[in-house]
Amino acid sequence: DGGITQSPKYLFRKEGQNVTLSCEQNLNHDAMYWYRQDPGQGLRLIYYSQIVNDFQKGDIAEGYSVSREKKESFPLTVTSAQKNPTAFYLCASSIGGGKETQYFGPGTRLLVL
């Protein structure tokens, strides 16, 4: 059954702590994306990767880091430098980059304790 999985569904972060959100896809897609969604708002692009071992900053990359060591995986680390991390984080993938249709995972809700 092909798709995108994200874990965990809910994540709690303490002040000063780094946390990593997982995103895995078995769709054989080249491109992967991370978005942040705040309540009642749209999707803001954090990072994207069009190919393994390469990634680019999106509109709100500060306080976040990513890696793309495998085609299937694109983990996002929310660092302690991100002062307002509480949000809904969505991972997506597409066959190629740019204009292609994006397929989203179920998301991870991050809450700060």
Add this chain to the structure above:
Amino acid sequence: GQQVMQIPQYQHVQEGEDFTTYCNSSTTLSNIQWYKQRPGGHPVFLIQLVKSGEVKKQKRLTFQFGEAKKNSSLHITATQTTDVGTYFCAGSGSARQLTFGSGTQLTVLP
């Protein structure tokens, strides 16, 4: 940079009424996509428009792409409670990646 604006931000309708959301880009788009996000869920792709003036229908949903390829609309005829959610447009043009609009949150009152 490329910006995609969407209006209205919120819309409450009575079940059976029609609903329209509008999407406007600051630059010419090569294509526009529409997504639906149910409450608590994730965005799901609905449709893609590519040609100037293109109109596509999916049952009660009608999608249009403007002649200048800078605007688009989604119209739902006779809304149902299952239509509840947030509708996003997303366009690609000068930017290398899709730019999402801020979404229109639709509430359907029974």
